Amino acid sequence: MKRRFTIGAGLAAAVLAASTSLAGAAEKELLVGVSDALTGPAAVYGVPQARAVELAAEEVNAAGGIRLGEDTYKITVLSYDDKANPTEASNSVRKLLDRDGARFLLGFCCSGATGAVASFIQNEDAVMLVGNAAERSITTRGIDNLVRTRPPADYTGAAAGTFVASKGHKRVAVIGALETSFYAMYVDAFEREFVKGGGEIVTREAFGLKDRDMTPQLTKIRALEPDALLVVGYVEPAAFVYRQSVELGLEVPRYGFTSGSEEQFLRVVSAEQMEGVWDLRPTELTLQSTGETGRAYHENFTARFGVQPSPSSPYAYDQLYALRDAILKAGTAEDAAAVARALRELPVPKEAVMQYIPIDGRMFDENGQAYTTNGAFQWQDGQWVFVQELPSVAEDYSRFLSSVDG
Amino acid sequence: MLELVQQITNGVAIGSVYVLIALGLTTVFGILGIAHFAHGSVSMFGGYLVYVLVAFQGVSLWLAIPVALVVGMGVGALIEFLAYRPVRNANHINAFIIALGLTMMVEGLNLQFFGADQVVIPTGFDRVFEIAGVTIPETRLYVVLAATVLVIAMTAFVEGTKTGQAIRAVAQNRDAAILMGVNVRSIPLIVFAMSTMLGVAAGVMVGSLFAIAPGVGEAMVVKGFAVLILGGLGSIPGAIIGGLVLGVTEALAAGFLSSAYKDVIAFVVMIVVLLFRPQGLLGGAK
Numbered sequence: 001m002k003r004r005f006t007i008g009a010g011l012a013a014a015v016l017a018a019s020t021s022l023a024g025a026a027e028k029e030l031l032v033g034v035s036d037a038l039t040g041p042a043a044v045y046g047v048p049q050a051r052a053v054e055l056a057a058e059e060v061n062a063a064g065g066i067r068l069g070e071d072t073y074k075i076t077v078l079s080y081d082d083k084a085n086p087t088e089a090s091n092s093v094r095k096l097l098d099r100d101g102a103r104f105l106l107g108f109c110c111s112g113a114t115g116a117v118a119s120f121i122q123n124e125d126a127v128m129l130v131g132n133a134a135e136r137s138i139t140t141r142g143i144d145n146l147v148r149t150r151p152p153a154d155y156t157g158a159a160a161g162t163f164v165a166s167k168g169h170k171r172v173a174v175i176g177a178l179e180t181s182f183y184a185m186y187v188d189a190f191e192r193e194f195v196k197g198g199g200e201i202v203t204r205e206a207f208g209l210k211d212r213d214m215t216p217q218l219t220k221i222r223a224l225e226p227d228a229l230l231v232v233g234y235v236e237p238a239a240f241v242y243r244q245s246v247e248l249g250l251e252v253p254r255y256g257f258t259s260g261s262e263e264q265f266l267r268v269v270s271a272e273q274m275e276g277v278w279d280l281r282p283t284e285l286t287l288q289s290t291g292e293t294g295r296a297y298h299e300n301f302t303a304r305f306g307v308q309p310s311p312s313s314p315y316a317y318d319q320l321y322a323l324r325d326a327i328l329k330a331g332t333a334e335d336a337a338a339v340a341r342a343l344r345e346l347p348v349p350k351e352a353v354m355q356y357i358p359i360d361g362r363m364f365d366e367n368g369q370a371y372t373t374n375g376a377f378q379w380q381d382g383q384w385v386f387v388q389e390l391p392s393v394a395e396d397y398s399r400f401l402s403s404v405d406g
Numbered sequence: 407m408l409e410l411v412q413q414i415t416n417g418v419a420i421g422s423v424y425v426l427i428a429l430g431l432t433t434v435f436g437i438l439g440i441a442h443f444a445h446g447s448v449s450m451f452g453g454y455l456v457y458v459l460v461a462f463q464g465v466s467l468w469l470a471i472p473v474a475l476v477v478g479m480g481v482g483a484l485i486e487f488l489a490y491r492p493v494r495n496a497n498h499i500n501a502f503i504i505a506l507g508l509t510m511m512v513e514g515l516n517l518q519f520f521g522a523d524q525v526v527i528p529t530g531f532d533r534v535f536e537i538a539g540v541t542i543p544e545t546r547l548y549v550v551l552a553a554t555v556l557v558i559a560m561t562a563f564v565e566g567t568k569t570g571q572a573i574r575a576v577a578q579n580r581d582a583a584i585l586m587g588v589n590v591r592s593i594p595l596i597v598f599a600m601s602t603m604l605g606v607a608a609g610v611m612v613g614s615l616f617a618i619a620p621g622v623g624e625a626m627v628v629k630g631f632a633v634l635i636l637g638g639l640g641s642i643p644g645a646i647i648g649g650l651v652l653g654v655t656e657a658l659a660a661g662f663l664s665s666a667y668k669d670v671i672a673f674v675v676m677i678v679v680l681l682f683r684p685q686g687l688l689g690g691a692k
Contacts, residue, residue, distance in 0.1 A: 039522040039620065179666065206666050210625075212616035215416040216660035216668070223409045236524055236617065247534050247543035248412075268526050268617065 030066065030073040030333050032057060032320070033102030035082045035092040035117065036109050036131075041209045042084035044235045044264055045109035045132050048313035050079045051305050053106050056320035056351075059300075066324055066333065073333050075320075078102065084109065086116030093117045097124055103336045104129070106319045109312075111135030111182045121146055127340045129323060131315035132259070135182040139369040140404040145340040147368035149315040149322070149354065151282055153182040155397045156257065157189030159374040159390035160280035164190070164255055165197025169228040172199060173221040175214065175241055176232030176257075178206040183232040186257055190230065202226050207237055214241050218248050228253045235260030239268035246273040257281055259312040262383050271382040279384065283355055283375035284311035297353045311384075314353035321349035322363060344368065357394040365398040408539050413661040414654055419546035419615070421653020422553035426608035427626050428633035428645040429560060430601035436640025437577040437597050439498070440490060443505040445605050446627030447512035448485070452478045452606025453613035454520040457527045467529060471610055475603050482602025483595045491594065509624065517620050524619035527610065549611045556607055557646060560600070564642070569596060577640070636676045638689020647687050651675070 034053050037046030057075040060066065066073040078100055082089035089108075096102040105121075105128045108114040114133035121128045122143045130138055130148035134156075139148050164172065172194065177183045191201050202224050205217035218241065221229065229252055231241045238258040242265075245254065255278045265274055285294055297317060301309040322343060327333045330342035348356045348363045354372050359365040371394035377384045427449065434442045452474045459470035489508055493500040531544035564570040575583040576593045584590055612618060612626065633652050637644025652672055659671035679687060 041524075041619075043522060206664070208666070210621075211665070213416075213420060214665075216413055216657045217665050219409055219412045219416060220661045222412075240616065244543075247541065249534065249536070249541050267524075270532060272532070 026070065027065070027072050027074060028333075030075045030104070030327075031100060031102045032075055032077050032323070033093070033096035033100065033105045034077060034079040034107040034316075035089055035096065035105060035113070036079065036107035036316075037084035037113070038079065038081035040083045040085075041234055041236060042110045044260065045310065045312060046082075046084065046107070048310040049107050049109050049131050049316035052301065052309065052313040052315075052317035053077055053079075053320050055297075055301055055304055056317045058304075059351075060320065060324055066327055068327070068331060068333060073327070079107070082113045084113050086112050089113035090116050090120070093121075097126055103127065104323055104339070106323070107131055107316055108133050109316075111138065111180070114138055118143060118146060125336050127323070127326075127336050127343065129319040129343075131319060132312045133182075134186075136185060136401070136404070139367045140401060143368065145336065147322070147340075147343050147364045147370070149318050149356075149370045150312070151369070151371045151374075151394075151397075152401070153186040153257075154189035155371070155392060155394075156280065156282055156374050156390075157186035158193045159392040160186070160255070160257065161190035161193030162197065163280060163376055163390050164228060164230070165194050165199050167228075167253070169253070170199045171202045171224075171226045172228045172230050172255075173203050173205070173224060173226035174201055174230045174232070175205040175207065175217055175221065176230070177209055177234065177237065178204055178232075180209070180233075183257070186232055187230070207233065207241075209234055209237065211237055212240050213244075215244050215248060218245055218250060222248055222250050226252060228255060231256040231258070233258065235264045236268060239265050242277055243269040243273050254278065255280055259284055259310070261308055261310045263308050264310060265379075266382075271379075274379040275381075277379045278387075279377045279379075280390065281311075281375065281377070283373040283386070283389065285309060285314050285353060291355070293351060294353045318349065318352045318354055318356075321351045322346060325349050359395060359398050365401070367398070367401050369398065369401060371397070409661070410658075412540050413657045415540055415542060416546075416661075417654030417657030418650060419549050419653070420656065421650040422550050423608050423611045423615070423626075423649075424629055424633050424652050425646050425649030426553055426556060426604050426611070427630035428637065428649050429557065429642065430604040430608070431627070431630045432634050432637070432640055432642065432645045433597055433601045433604075435634065437573060438490075438594055440501050441505055441631075442601070443627055444485070444508035444512050445601070445630065446623035446625070447509055447516060448478070448481060448602055448623075449605035449609035449626065450612070450618050450623035451481070451512060451516055451609070452602075453527065453609030453618040454516060454525065455606075456610050457525045457613055457618065458520070460528055461525075467527075471607075474606050474610060478602045478606030479599040482598040482600075482605075485602070486594050486598035490598075494594070509627075513620065513623065516623070522620055524617040525613065526617045527613040529614050531614075545614050549615060552607065552611070556604060560604065561642065563600070573597060632673065632676055634686075636679055636686055638686030641686065641688045644686055644688035651687070 034050050036050045037043050054077050057077045061074050080092035082092045103126045108130040109132040111133040114130055118138050128146045132150050134153040136152040207214050231238050235258050259281050326339045326342040330338040346363050357371045364370050374390035374392045376387045378387050434440050455474045456470045459465040460467050489504050533544040535542045572588045633648040637648025655672045655675050656668045660668040
């Protein structure tokens with residue numbers, strides 16, 4: 001009886017203490033702005049990213065939000081469509097900053113739009129977390145309040161060049177969105193390493209992001225008789241290249257840099273036409289290569305939105321958890337500069353889906369750049385299969401990045 | 407040589423789509439004098455419709471296409487009746503403004519109903535034919551054949567039927583046609599129905615060969631007007647020749663020069679032709 005009373009009194013005291021504490025606590029809103037390509041050709045990357053942020057925010061809120069002292073922050077996500085267009089992105093971010101009062105900006109799938117925002121974000125009282133945009137210069141400008149979860153394109157291109165040379169190819173034809181600088185950067189880095197391995201690029205054929213008929217370029221490539229094809233570009237045009245290369249009887253090994261999901265490719269090209277295609281990219285989400293958090297993310301994303309997540313979408317999911325941890329580390333959600341500093345000191349969040357390589361134990365290096373491993377994925381029997389990691393040393397690249405001026 | 411033949415073959419398939427787009431435009435412009443800018447967006451509506459029927463309703467492609475063509479005829483007649491007829495006797499600028507407004511409206515409706523994602527009509531045509539080293543994918547072959555059949559049917563209709571005669575009569579002299587007892591109120595309806603049906607066929611071809619997405623219809627109508635000017639305003643043979651010339655020029659430019667400039671080169675060819683023949687390749691001299 002006494003014991004029961006003791007327990008009952010203890011419980012009452014605990015409840016009283018909790019209610020006293022709650023009386024002083026406040027639930028606040030933490031507004032997270034997302035600027036991403038929600039329509040247009042780049043929406044294949046932007047929509048999954050925006051959804052990934054939404055999913056992560058729901059998870060954080062469901063787990064009680066972000067608790068700072070007596071305050072609890074619940075995350076509200078506000079997304080704008082920047083159409084991967086620099087002007088639209090600048091307008092979206094200005095709206096988020098000036099009208100909506102957002103201080104934390106996430107998303108950013110595409111380099112042109114991201115570069116435009118990066119050019120003025122340093123002057124703002126805000127923190128910008130970049131996702132899929134792979135243009136190197138985004139993290140070479142020394143912007144203190146910007147970090148990026150995806151490694152730059154040339155980091156991956158160099159590893160891809162070494163890999164293709166190791167396959168014994170000597171004459172590679174390139175076709176891609178070469179007017180987009182990060183794709184050109186990927187190919188440049190690819191070529192440097194491929195030439196070291198004794199190979200040569202026999203031609204570089206370009207297509208526009210909205211082009212869907214690549215048969216003229218492929219016909220030209222066919223006449224040059226290369227022993228392999230490298231395709232760099234957004235998922236949809238790349239899918240048309242794969243389809244039309246088969247239709248033209250271009251029977252050579254095909255390598256690519258696209259980061260498209262099975263579902264995205266199969267809207268354009270059949271599984272048979274994709275058979276054997278390689279995708280040489282950062283080790284992004286693929287069920288065969290991911291861990292427990294990746295599988296949970298895949299399952300939750302699919303259940304929430306009715307479609308599978310694209311391989312690159314976790315860059316944005318991880319942004320939100322990095323932001324949460326940075327806010328907790330900084331002890332404030334009001335001081336954007338403190339949160340930006342905390343981001344640079346942060347270890348990889350335990351919920352992160354991508355397999356980051358920490359630099360000196362931190363998720364982001366001194367440039368604000370995160371690194372993942374690179375991987376070779378091959379289309380086998382209707383799906384991407386992780387075959388092997390590509391040789392890439394993040395520490396060396398991080399030092400190189402620090403040496404690049406602007 | 408083989409590469410040249412292959413490039414020309416590539417261009418003919420694309421040119422066939424341009425032919426159908428331009429045929430619809432040239433019929434409306436030649437007979438009614440309306441620059442129907444919404445033609446591209448309405449064409450894409452037809453492509454979307456076939457996609458929905460095939461991909462979501464499980465309808466056979468061979469049934470979905472005729473259904474879309476008939477719906478297209480109805481939509482075309484409706485556009486004429488509701489949008490253009492009320493301003494038929496007004497200043498030309500009124501029809502011009504309506505055409506622009508209609509383009510934005512149809513494009514918006516497409517976006518609303520079918521979303522922003524690009525869609526590819528599943529055809530199941532995966533075979534590839536090879537003739538003397540030249541490869542012809544099955545879909546492209548059917549596109550060329552279907553365009554040929556539609557052009558012949560259209561020509562036969564205009565040249566060989568009473569309705570066709572009435573359409574030509576209205577095109578030549580509307581007042582005289584009235585005096586001859588032609589029901590001129592029904593002719594614009596028929597012209598729009600025919601034109602939109604051809605456009606829908608082009609939309610299905612674009613959706614099968616490539617993809618339908620917001621903005622594609624607008625790009626197609628620009629090409630269609632280029633063909634119209636190249637071939638000669640209001641000329642059916644001109645639309646055919648112009649469409650093929652544009653398609654082949656684009657393929658040759660992308661294959662032998664640079665894909666970055668294929669549109670520019672195609673339009674340079676158009677300008678050069680117009681310098682020497684301002685009335686277009688087959689347009690009548692004035």
